[in-house]
Amino acid sequence: MEMLVLRLEAPLMAFGGPMVDQIGVIRSFPAASMITGLLGNALGWDHADTDLLDRLQTRLQFAARLDRAGEEVQDYQTVDLGQDFFDMTKYGWTTRGVVEERGKGSATSGTHIRFRPYRADALCTVALFLQPAAEEPTLADLATALVEPARPLFLGRKPCLPSTPILAGRTEAASLHQALTQFVHQHVESAVPIAPVQEMRACWPPGQGPEDTERTRLEPLTDQRDWRNQIHCGQRLVREGMITVHAGGDHV
Numbered sequence: 001m002e003m004l005v006l007r008l009e010a011p012l013m014a015f016g017g018p019m020v021d022q023i024g025v026i027r028s029f030p031a032a033s034m035i036t037g038l039l040g041n042a043l044g045w046d047h048a049d050t051d052l053l054d055r056l057q058t059r060l061q062f063a064a065r066l067d068r069a070g071e072e073v074q075d076y077q078t079v080d081l082g083q084d085f086f087d088m089t090k091y092g093w094t095t096r097g098v099v100e101e102r103g104k105g106s107a108t109s110g111t112h113i114r115f116r117p118y119r120a121d122a123l124c125t126v127a128l129f130l131q132p133a134a135e136e137p138t139l140a141d142l143a144t145a146l147v148e149p150a151r152p153l154f155l156g157r158k159p160c161l162p163s164t165p166i167l168a169g170r171t172e173a174a175s176l177h178q179a180l181t182q183f184v185h186q187h188v189e190s191a192v193p194i195a196p197v198q199e200m201r202a203c204w205p206p207g208q209g210p211e212d213t214e215r216t217r218l219e220p221l222t223d224q225r226d227w228r229n230q231i232h233c234g235q236r237l238v239r240e241g242m243i244t245v246h247a248g249g250d251h252v
Helices: 032-043 050-059 139-147 176-182
Strands: 002-013 060-068 071-080 111-130 167-172 197-204 216-221 224-226 231-233 236-246
Touching (some): 032 050, 032 224, 060 176, 176 236
Antiparallel strands (some): 060 197, 071 111, 197 236
16 A cells, blocks of 8 residues: 655644643644645645545544654743734734635734643654545645645644655555554764664554554544534544564665
8 A cells, every 4th residue: 555654843843632721732643633734735725625624634544653752842922912013813824925814713802821832853754545545636646745835834833844845755555554664764964873673652543553452552532623613523543552663664
């Protein structure tokens, strides 16, 4: 089975989860909605393309591996949303070069305080495929869009710009778990040789890797998005555990 491999690496990344009030959440692995939004952004879609985004999210199957955990940092943010020189309750910054209308957002005037966690200097590898494979957009369409995206891409939040090309390559594997165990990034910038065998944290969908309950565990996630109503909903299961990565695998 053909799969795409993504390299998610940046000075700061934000793999978010369900948020309570003004307190943000950070996870080790990207959410299904984040990968869907990243790919949709590369294709040039926006939030109004709800049917396209919903369908892509439904077709998406992916697994993630934490190559480098990095360090969790927290940003304390305050902003006066009612400033006279630019009313932030109505407009937002975008990467498209045009003004964004906030529409029916929940922002109100006055000082807004938020805590936003980030993961600094981390590296996460993602293997993905689409079901059915022949439906558009195809993996080839996604690969082309990631190489030449319709607009700048970011990893979780708009300030989180990737430090390396996101598309790491393609690989053939029987499962997403196998793809993660055999794919190794070529660290050209480092003079330190890659260890022949490494243990890394990873997650994969049930049926796409080992189901060993001694070394892995099932985790319920609410990480899919109802794109029409702009809320996270539903629940899916992923299996988390340690995987063994062999440096003799595919190098990119």
